[in-house]
Amino acid sequence: MNRKITINQIPLTNKENQFLTMSETLIEEGASLSTFGENYDLEGRPINPKINYLLFGTTIDYFVNNKILGLPNYIKIDVDGIEHLILKKGTTVLKSKEIKSILVEVNENFIEQSVAIKKIMMDYNFYLEKKSKSKNVANIKNLANTFNYIFIKK
Numbered sequence: 001m002n003r004k005i006t007i008n009q010i011p012l013t014n015k016e017n018q019f020l021t022m023s024e025t026l027i028e029e030g031a032s033l034s035t036f037g038e039n040y041d042l043e044g045r046p047i048n049p050k051i052n053y054l055l056f057g058t059t060i061d062y063f064v065n066n067k068i069l070g071l072p073n074y075i076k077i078d079v080d081g082i083e084h085l086i087l088k089k090g091t092t093v094l095k096s097k098e099i100k101s102i103l104v105e106v107n108e109n110f111i112e113q114s115v116a117i118k119k120i121m122m123d124y125n126f127y128l129e130k131k132s133k134s135k136n137v138a139n140i141k142n143l144a145n146t147f148n149y150i151f152i153k154k
Contacts, residue, residue: 006069006072010056010058011036011056011079012058012059012060012077012079013036013037013058013059013082013086013089014059014082014085014086014088014089015037015059015089016058016062016089017056017062018056018058019054019056019057020036020055020057021036021037021053021054021055022034022035022036022053022054022055023039023047023049023052024049024050024051024052025041025048025049026050027051032080033080034049034080035081035082036079036082037085038081038082041080042081042107042143043107043109044111044112044113059086059089059090060089060090060092060093061089061093064093071092071093071096071098071099072098072099073098073099073101074099074101074103075093075102076103077102077104077105078104078148080105081113083104083117084112084116087117087120087121088116091124094124094126097153099153100152101150101152101153102126102151103149103150104149105134105146105147105149106148107146108145108146109145109146117149121151125154126151126152126153127151127152128149128150129151130148131147131149132147132150133147133148134148
């Protein structure tokens with residue numbers, strides 16, 4: 001059994017220990033284009049969900065500060081529009097010397113999100129090492145300006 005990888009199935013957010021609305025625009029296993037705890041989509045526009053339900057979520061700092069998870073070395077955040085909110089409430093993790101790299105999906109059409117992510121990462125001494133497009137989203141029209149940003153700790 002590999003204990004080096006931990007998968008968290010509890011949604012991360014900027015609100016600690018709350019049941020928040022999960023809004024899904026596609027009702028299909030593994031589909032995305034949803035939002036958690038907010039009323040906007042991955043571009044910051046009002047979302048038009050097909051289904052809503054309550055789901056428990058919390059901050060990444062809650063997991064670390066309460067020793068539910070240890071400080072990670074690597075993080076991937078790909079949650080369709082609330083990446084910046086998750087990072088805003090991840091100060092313990094972002095300050096840590098343990099963290100080496102963070103991959104964040106950024107939709108450059110969502111200016112508020114894009115600017116916030118870049119500022120947060122710069123404030124915590126991360127630099128952008130690579131910007132690339134996932135093969136999974138390359139041909140999806142509303143994801144044309146969505147990229148994986150890989151930030152490395154200085």
